[in-house]
Each structure stands twice: as C-alpha cells, then as structure tokens.
Amino acid sequence: MLIETLSVFPEMFEPAMSTSILGRARRSGLFDFAAYDLRDWTHDRHRTVDDEPYGGGQGMLMKVEPLAEAIDDIASVGPRPHVVFFTPCGDVFDQTVAERLSHEERLLFVCGRYEGMDERAYAYADDRLSIGDYVLTGGELAAMVVTDAVVRLLPGALGDEMSNVDESFSTAPSGGLLEYAQYTRPAEFRGARVPDILLSGDHAKVDAWRRENAIERTCRWRPDLIGRADLSAPERARAEELIERFHGAASANDGEEEETVS
Template sequence: MKIEILTLFPELVEQVVRFGIPRKAVEAGILELKARDIRDYSEDRDRRVDDRPYGGGPGMVMEAEPLTAAIAAAKAAIGEARVIGLSPQGEPLTQDWVRRLALEPGLILLCGRYEGPDERAMRAVDVELSLGDFVLSGGELPAMALVDAIARWLPGALGHEQSAPNDSFASGLLDHPHYTRPEHWRGEAVPEVLLSGDHAKVARWRLKQALGATWLKRPDLLAGLELNKEQTRLLREFIAEAGLDSPDSDVL
C-alpha cells in the first residue's frame, strides 16, 4: 500500500513509520509512506499557504490552491487514490473504516491546520474522518494514528496472522483480558481455564469476557449487535458470576 500524507509538518508524520508495526511494514515492502509538504505548492514567495477568512473572525484559513495542487501531485505519484481529510467534523474513525481503507491500493491523507481548509478545496476530499469529538492543532496526529491502525491489517505486518482479527472492535466487541507469566503474581492467579489446554473452553471463556467487558465499558457497542443464543447465555453468566445488576432488556 502507498500512502501520501499532505501536511505542513512532514518531519512530524514521518515518525510514524520509524517505530513498531508501521516500521516493520515498510521494511517488509508492504507499506510505502511519503510526507508531502503543502508549502511546496504555495504560489507565495514566502511559501505562505493561509490567509484571513472572508467575513472576519479569528484565525487563518488554508488556501484552496496549494491544497488542490498537493492533492493532484500526490495522485500523479501513486495513481488515483481516495483522499481522506482528517477533521473533527468527520465521521468517527472506527475499526470498520480501518479494515476497509487497508484494502485500498493507496490513500492520500490531508492534514488540516488553523481554522481548516478553504471549503472549495474540500471538493477534492472523498471522506472526512475524526478521532473523536475534540479539537487538535492539526490533522497530523490523526493521520499517524490511521497509518498505524492500517499497518496492522496489511498482510505480513504482524507476527501472527490472527492478531489483527482478534483486536478489540474487530468483531464489534472489546478484547478479552490477557495474561502471561508468572502464573501467580501479588496474590492473583491466572484463570485456571487458560491453563487447562482445552481450546474450546478457552475460546468460550474469552468470548464471555469480551462480552462482559463490552457490556461494562462500552454498552453502546453491545446495543448495536444482535447476540445469538450462545452469546446471550455467556453474557448472562458473566453478569451473574460478577454479581452485577442485570443489564437493560434492550441488550439481553
């Protein structure tokens, strides 16, 4: 996959492929990332890319011309690709979005700054995505988060091919708890089922814990799922074993 990040701070976004899974993906030749400086497409001798907003008000607005020129240059370099704008006004970035974008041959990520881009430049953007309902100084950190998330889904990037499908949100649920050595630590022991060697029991326990964690921490996710009879039974078991109040009838 080829990804172009259009930004005013190329040195910042390049850091994402210098560590961890994105670095391994680059070294394996399954990910190529280029940070393209939007200032290189400015028509101003001082490489200025922003100006005062029409209608008045605080802040500056990114000019349409350097943005559209940078997008055109990125498309010329990697071919026709979806243009993703990182913006607090965008759709929530979910695991489903990550999976879908990881199937693309190439992506162009546009990082806004200041009060945002001139609206006319947004005509070239295919979709806007947001990390959440809060405001950052620019789109660079969301772009880096998206690259990291996508890298996990590229074939060969992870040490185990089932690591990404087993991540939180991959099945609509949060992840189950994880344990490693030592077996006993500060008075707490690893759940016996994980030491049993019975793969069916382990899978059932993990599903129960994932359902329970989602019910406790993100009931909004659970409300959007249609649980089958086995999942419903496991969630009821989790609630009973934990001595918790019964969930809303809308969920179970």
C-alpha cells in the first residue's frame, strides 16, 4: 500500500510515520509513505494557497487551483490514488471505513487548513471523511488518525493477527462491542482483585465472562453501539436490561428505535 498526504505542513507527518506500529510496518515494507507540500503547486513568489472568500466572511479559504494541479500531478504517476478529503460534511470515520480503506492500493489524504476549501475542490474527492464533531487546526492530525487505523489492519502490521479482531469496534468476533476488561499482575492491588474466573484456567468460562463483560461495558459506556451490535436474542434481551439499569427506560427505548430505523 502507498499512503500519501497533500498538506501545507508536510513536515508534521514523518515523526508519526517513523514511530511504533506505523514505523515498524513501514520499515517492513507493508506500506510506503510520501508527504507532498501543496505550495509546490503555486505559481507566485509568495507561494499562496489561500484567498478571501467571495461574498465576504471571516478567515481565508484554500484555493482550488493548487489543489487540483497537485492531485492531477500526483495521480498521473502510478495507479490512481483513492483521494480522501477531510471535512465536517464527510461521513463519520469508523472501523468499517478503516477496513474498507485498508483494501485500497493507494490512498491520498488531502488536508485542509484555514476556514476550509473552495467548494470546487471537493469534485476531486473519492471520499469525504470527518473524524468527529470538533474543530481542528488542520487535516494533518485527521490524516494521521486514519492512517494509524488503516495500517493496523494490514496483514503483519501487529504481529498477532488476532489483535485486531479482539479490539473494540472490530466487526468480528467482538460484534461491534467495546472490548472486555483486562487485567495483569498483581492479582490484587490496594484491595481490588482480578475476577477469580480469569485465574481459573477454564478457557470456556473465561470466554463466556469476557463476552458478558463486553456487553455490560458497552451498555454502560456506549449504549448507542448496542443497536448495531451482533447479539443473539438472549444477549439482546440482557443488553436491554442493562441499559435500563444504567441509563433508565428512556435510553433503552431510544436504543430500540435506533435499531428499527437502521
């Protein structure tokens, strides 16, 4: 896989791409990375990438010309990249999107700045993504978040191929639940003991406890996920009981309505 970024601050990426799992995966050849400076596609001595918006308003907008020229030039060499723009108008990034992107041969992340982009630039996007309902200074951090989530899914990136499927939000076998609680030595710390069943050596009972614990944790902390989770009929009935206990009847009913709509 080739991952590329187009940004006015390309120097932000190298530390992240050379560290931890991303660094190891890159050194192992699981993906290659290139960061492009948008200013290289400007034609004035000030290397201008932004301008005032038509109609007035606060802030500056990224100009369409350098963005279009850069994407055209980058895409002209090798297989055409799957072009991703980051915008509040985009689909919310989640594990399902990460899994889809992990199958692309080449990804180009276009990172916005200032008050946004000239609307005409979005014609070059294959995907518009948002990583959440909050304001960032630029799209570089969003590109790093998505890159990290995607690279983790590449075969060999984590070493233990089951590491991905057991994690929160994985589509299988966790079924879209939060991950179960985990413990390590010591068995007791300041009066808090590790659940006895995890010390029993009975793997079947441990697996059953972990499944129940994942459902309970999801109901307590992220009840919004239950409507989409892969649960058996008894598990769903149990989840409804837990949501009502933790959040009241209104939340349980909301979860049912959300499931029906979806």
